[in-house]
Amino acid sequence: MRDRAIGRYPERVKRFHVTTFGCQMNVHDSERMRGMLTSLGYEEAAERAEADLILFNTCSIRESADSRFIAHLGEAKRLKGEDPERTVGVGGCWAQSVKEEVFERFPFVDVAFGPGQIHKLAEFLNSDSLTAQGYFEFEDFAGHLPTRREREFQGWLQIAQGCNCRCSYCIVPSTRGREVSRDPGELLLEAEALAADGVREVTLLGQNVNSYGRDLPTDTRITFAELLTRVDAVPGIDRIRYTSPHPKDMKEDVIRAHAELPALCEQIHLPLQSGSSAILKRMRRTYDRGRYMDRVALIREHVPDCAITTDIIVGFPGETEADFAETLEVAEEVRYDGAFTFVFSPRRETEAATMDGQVPHPVKVERMERLVEVVQRRAAERAQRFVGRTMEVLVEGPSRTDPTRLRGRTRHNKAVNFEGIAEAGEMVDVEIETATSQTLAGTSVRPLSQLFR
Numbered sequence: 001m002r003d004r005a006i007g008r009y010p011e012r013v014k015r016f017h018v019t020t021f022g023c024q025m026n027v028h029d030s031e032r033m034r035g036m037l038t039s040l041g042y043e044e045a046a047e048r049a050e051a052d053l054i055l056f057n058t059c060s061i062r063e064s065a066d067s068r069f070i071a072h073l074g075e076a077k078r079l080k081g082e083d084p085e086r087t088v089g090v091g092g093c094w095a096q097s098v099k100e101e102v103f104e105r106f107p108f109v110d111v112a113f114g115p116g117q118i119h120k121l122a123e124f125l126n127s128d129s130l131t132a133q134g135y136f137e138f139e140d141f142a143g144h145l146p147t148r149r150e151r152e153f154q155g156w157l158q159i160a161q162g163c164n165c166r167c168s169y170c171i172v173p174s175t176r177g178r179e180v181s182r183d184p185g186e187l188l189l190e191a192e193a194l195a196a197d198g199v200r201e202v203t204l205l206g207q208n209v210n211s212y213g214r215d216l217p218t219d220t221r222i223t224f225a226e227l228l229t230r231v232d233a234v235p236g237i238d239r240i241r242y243t244s245p246h247p248k249d250m251k252e253d254v255i256r257a258h259a260e261l262p263a264l265c266e267q268i269h270l271p272l273q274s275g276s277s278a279i280l281k282r283m284r285r286t287y288d289r290g291r292y293m294d295r296v297a298l299i300r301e302h303v304p305d306c307a308i309t310t311d312i313i314v315g316f317p318g319e320t321e322a323d324f325a326e327t328l329e330v331a332e333e334v335r336y337d338g339a340f341t342f343v344f345s346p347r348r349e350t351e352a353a354t355m356d357g358q359v360p361h362p363v364k365v366e367r368m369e370r371l372v373e374v375v376q377r378r379a380a381e382r383a384q385r386f387v388g389r390t391m392e393v394l395v396e397g398p399s400r401t402d403p404t405r406l407r408g409r410t411r412h413n414k415a416v417n418f419e420g421i422a423e424a425g426e427m428v429d430v431e432i433e434t435a436t437s438q439t440l441a442g443t444s445v446r447p448l449s450q451l452f453r
C-alpha cells in the first residue's frame with residue numbers, strides 16, 4: 001500500500017515542491033497550499049527533484065500557459081519513473097478545465113484538483129488511496145486555510161471567487177465557477193490578522209472585485225467602496241491595492257475612495273481588451289469605447305496622478321484593421337502607465353473559439369508589434385512625471401540586475417531600483433533620477449525620523 005501520510009516515517013520529514021503558473025489568484029492559492037502542507041508537517045524542497053510531493057498549480061488562460069506547464073510535467077514524469085513512491089499533483093484552472101481527462105492523458109498523476117478544492121489535497125494525502133483521485137466540485141468559498149506568504153510584509157486578501165461575466169474569449173468562468181463574495185466581517189478579521197502579522201501592503205483579489213458584495217445577504221451586504229474604507233481603517237495597513245476591477249462596474253464611489261483613503265494606492269488596473277465598440281460587443285464586455293473613456297476621465301478628474309494600467313487582446317475574431325486602429329487610438333489617448341498585451345488564443349468551450357473571422361497569426365503578430373510600440377512609448381513618456389520627485393518606496397530586497405542596489409515599488413506600483421541602505425519591508429523616500437517605460441531609478445533620501453533612530 002502506498003503510504004503518503006506524514007508522521008508514519010518519523011525518521012524523515014516529507015518534502016513538497018510547488019510550481020505556480022498564471023495570475024495572482026494562483027500565486028495566492030499556492031501560498032495556501034504551502035500553508036496547508038506545512039501544517040501537515042511537510043517541508044518545502046528547493047528543487048523539484050528533492051520532493052516527495054510534486055505539485056503544479058496550473059493556468060489555462062491562453063494556449064501558451066498550457067504548453068508551458070506540459071513541458072514541466074515531463075520532468076515530473078521522469079522523476080516519478082525514478083522513484084514511484086513520489087506523488088504528483090496537478091491543481092488549478094487547467095486541471096479544472098480538463099477534469100478526469102488529466103488521468104487519461106497523464107497516467108502518472110496521482111491527484112488533480114480545481115482551484116476551489118485545494119483543501120481536498122490534504123484529504124488525499126491523509127488517505128490511503130490506491131487510485132488516483134480528482135476533485136472538481138464548485139463549493140462555497142473554501143478559503144479557510146493557513147497561508148505561507150512569499151514576503152512577510154505583503155499579503156493577499158481574496159474577497160471573492162469565481163466570475164459571473166461571460167466574456168466570450170475567457171475560460172475563467174468555467175474554471176472558477178460563479179461569483180461568491182466572502183463575508184465582510186470575516187475579511188476584516190483576516191485583514192487585521194495580516195496586519196498583526198507584519199503585512200503593510202494588502203492586495204484585494206477577485207476576478208471582478210468591484211462587483212463585490214452583490215451576492216451577499218442584505219443584512220451583511222456592503223459595496224466594494226465600503227470594503228475599501230474598512231480595510232483602510234485597519235491599523236498597520238499602509239497600502240491597499242486590488243485586482244481586477246471591471247470597467248462596467250467602476251463607479252464614482254471607488255474612484256473617489258482613491259482620493260480619500262490614505263492607504264489606497266494611486267493605481268488602477270482597468271482592463272480595456274479592445275478599443276473598438278464592435279469588438280467589445282463580440283467580446284461581451286458590456287461597455288463600449290465611450291463608456292470606458294468616461295471612466296478614465298473620471299479617474300483623471302478625481303485622482304489626476306493615478307497610474308492606469310490595462311489588459312489588451314489583439315486579433316480577436318472579426319477584428320479588422322479599422323477596429324485595431326481604434327485600440328491604438330485608445331492606447332494613445334489614455335496614455336497607460338503600463339499594459340499587458342495578449343494575442344487572442346482560442347480556448348476550449350468558449351464562444352470566441354469558434355467565431356467567424358479568426359485572424360491569421362501573422363496579422364496578430366504584426367498588430368501586437370504596433371500596439372507594443374504605442375504602449376511602451378506612452379508609458380515611457382508618462383513615467384517622466386516622476387523624475388525629480390521624492391517618492392515613497394516599499395523596499396522588496398536587492399535589485400535583480402545589480403545586487404549593490406535595492407529594489408522596491410512606489411504607490412503607483414512602479415518598480416524602482418535605487419541606491420541606499422534599507423531592509424526589505426521598510427518604507428523609504430527615494431528621489432527619482434531617471435525613468436523608462438518599466439522602471440524608475442534613484443537614490444534614497446532618509447526621512448528625518450529615521451536619522452534619529
Ligand code: SAH
Pocket residue numbers: 061062169170171172206207208244245246271273311312313342343344345346347
Ligand atoms: N478577470 C480579469 C482578468 C482575467 S484574465 C478581468 O476581467 O480583468 C487576464 C487577462 O487575460 C484578461 O484581461 C485578458 O486580457 C487576457 N485573456 C483572457 N482570455 C484570453 C484569451 N482567450 N486570449 C488572449 N488573452 C486572454
Ligand code: SF4
Pocket residue numbers: 163164165166167170171172173207208246
Ligand atoms: Fe474572464 Fe471576463 Fe470574468 Fe475577467 S471578467 S475573468 S475576462 S469572464
Ligand code: F3S
Pocket residue numbers: 021022023024025026058059060061092093094171172175176
Ligand atoms: Fe488565473 Fe489562469 Fe485561472 S489567469 S484564474 S490561473 S486560468
